Amino acid sequence: MEESMKKFRVGYALAPKKEASFVQDSLVSLGKExxxxxxxxxxxKPLIDQGPFDCVIHKLYGxxxxxxxEDYSAKDPNVLIIDPPEAIERLHNRISMLEVVKGLEIENKTASFGIPRQIVIYDAKTVAELEIEREGLKFPVIAKPxxxxxxxxxxxxxxxxNNDGLNKLKPPIVLQEFVNHGGVIFKVYVVGEYVKCVKRKSLPDVTQEKLGILEDSLSFSQISNLNCIEKMDDKYYKMMKNLEDAEMPPISFIVDIAKGLREAMKLQFFNFDVIRDTSVGNKYLVIDINYFPGYAKMPGYESVLTDFFWDVLNKKEKGSESRNLDSCEKEVRKLVANNGCGEDDVGLPVSPLNREEKENPIQF
Structure with missing residues (x-):
């Protein structure tokens, strides 16, 4: 008789909007298969009353x-929490999220990477007194919470x-260098070891001539609206052609960055945004990192996520079986030794698994 398929329970805790986009019927059906x-x-309700879960995925804060x-992990140490809240917290701050990029060491003969220059401003007085040139920046700059x-x-x-635009900002804010990048952004989705890079339309380049006639500032939504207004203009079609013609970054280079970020941040679900500095050509800048992004926008996301769950849960299962076998072997050696049939193992207790092994049975 054919052995029945092993069943895994993956609990998810997501905000309603995220749940609606992520937990689609296509993903649920493929998972069941x-x-x-x-x-x-x-x-x-307490998690312990809803389990057991083999894995918990989440994008909730607080x-x-x-x-x-933490309470559920203590009561069920074998559950996989993807991802640990303390690891996610780094991405809640736009300064600390990019600091990790600066620590990566990746060798590539054809391309280089880094992050834009940026500063953080905590109060309105600093905004009023700010001279961005002294901070190594120049207009235009991107203002982000x-x-x-x-x-x-x-x-x-x-x-x-310009400075008038700066004075309208409400701190705390991050001022980030704006780099002309041909109106194209590369979004890199990461699911464990899987990496997918896609290109999307981005902010248009800003020339010095344009800079002199533009108003104080524009919200990103206003810029999007301007693009819509320009759809009948040749500029719009030129921008779309730029997107179609834009060369993708070297895939091995992007995969190396993704691997470095995954290992440094200890996260499995994230994406990062990359732009190509058009003044250099082969230099790429990581401008943002997001936890648990909109995976439904990624082609074939259902099979990618299902394969990820299947892989990590089966590795966890095999790891658990291996530990159980090892424990049994130690117990046998102990019993044999106590009967006078062993030498080195006499009187040795069976060593329990330490907490770290229980909480992290899989190393990525």
Missing amino acids: KGIDLIKIDTS KDWKNQL LVADGSAKSHKMSLVF
Whole structure:
């Protein structure tokens, strides 16, 4: 008789909008075919009462949720938490999120990478007294909220063209160097070891001539609207042609950056945005990193996520079996030794697994 398929329970805790985009029927159906059940978590109830779960995926923040995960992990050390809240927290700050990029050591003979110059401003007085040239910046600059927690407020960004535009900003904010990049951004999706790079339309280049006639600042939504207005203009079609013609970054180079970020941040679900500095050509800048992005926008996301779950859960299962066998062998050696049939193992206790091995049975 054919052995029945092993079933895995993957609990998910997501905000309603994220749940609607991510947990689609196509993903649920494909998961079931591989023995993976996606189960919605009720955050108002203890996790221990809803399990057992083989894995928990989430994109919720706050002390209460963090405590829920810690409590559940303590009671069920074999559960996989993807990803640990303390690892995700780095991405809630737009300064700390890019600091990790500067620490990467990747060798490539044809391309280089880095991050844009940026500074953080905490109060209005600093804004009024700011001379951006002294900070190594020049107009235009991108103004972003310091906090990147997924809220609507954290997405309110603007392109600032002069000091009058600066004075309208509400700190705490990050001022980031704007680099002309041909109106094309490369979005790199990471799911464990899987890496997918796609190109998208981005902010148009800003020439010095344009800089002199533009108003104080434009929100990103206004820039998008301007692009829509220009759809009947030759500029719009030129921009779309730029997108079609844009050369993709070397895939091995992008994969190396993704691997370096994954290992440094200890995260499995994230994406990062990359632009190519058109003044250099082979220099790429990482401008943003996001946790648990909109994977549904990634072609074939259902099979990518299903394969990821299947791989990590089966490795966890095999790791657990291996540890159980090892434990049994030690117990046998102990019994044999106590019966006078062994030498080196006499009187040795069976060593329990330490906490780290239980919580992290898989090393990525």
